[in-house]
Amino acid sequence: MPDKAVKKKLAAIYRVLFQAYGPQHWWPGDTPFEVMVGAVLTQNTAWANVEKAIANLRRERLLEPERLFRVPLRKLAVLIRPSGFFTVKARRLNHLFKFIIDRYSGSLALMFAEDPETLRHNLLEVNGVGPETADSILLYAGQRPFFVVDAYTKRVLSRHRVIAADADYHTVQGLFMDSLPRDSRLFNEYHALIVRVGKEHCKRTAPRCKTCPLNKFLP
DNA sequence: TGCCAGGCCGGGT
């Protein structure tokens, strides 16, 4: 278990961020399948580019597992091209579609009926799905309370001395999940807020800045 | 113009 100071700090950081920015409305109103596709397309990619790719799929009425699984890889790659890394991502999406169809008859409802820990384990077996993508799917498509850790999470927390700079994914995730109530809406909002503050104040090449709402947590 | 974005895999040491 994380020590008490860390738990309090994580709770306080959330309050400050929510106070500063309010709700971020990540992935509202989309179907779970669309959210899943987005989780793969956004790997190391700006969200604006992902939106263009998803718009292409929607325009072609392809946003269903069976339909997209039948689309040839080359055509899929062209459709998702704006999201970058399009040949690898086409393959990764295809693996995911096959997984849903083979194991859950193409039904996300069946997939999310699975025990969450088991489902997470299964998702990680899919080539192209790593821990962040799996947790994004579980949290944002399935409302399962897994905390999503990304580059911003590590950078923001390490700059504010909550974690070591080289802390691994599982450790950081455990910190959040053992410090906060396991509420999917809370985890959803918290992750989105971290990305928000990271974009505005915690870039890779800006060691610290004066106007960051988290400055009060600096030593 | 160059740097950056809501990672992950595979091959080399």
Place this chain on the structure above:
DNA sequence: ACCCGGCATGGC
């Protein structure tokens, strides 16, 4: 067990 290059577009 780590380390690192590759993957690629679009916005600022």
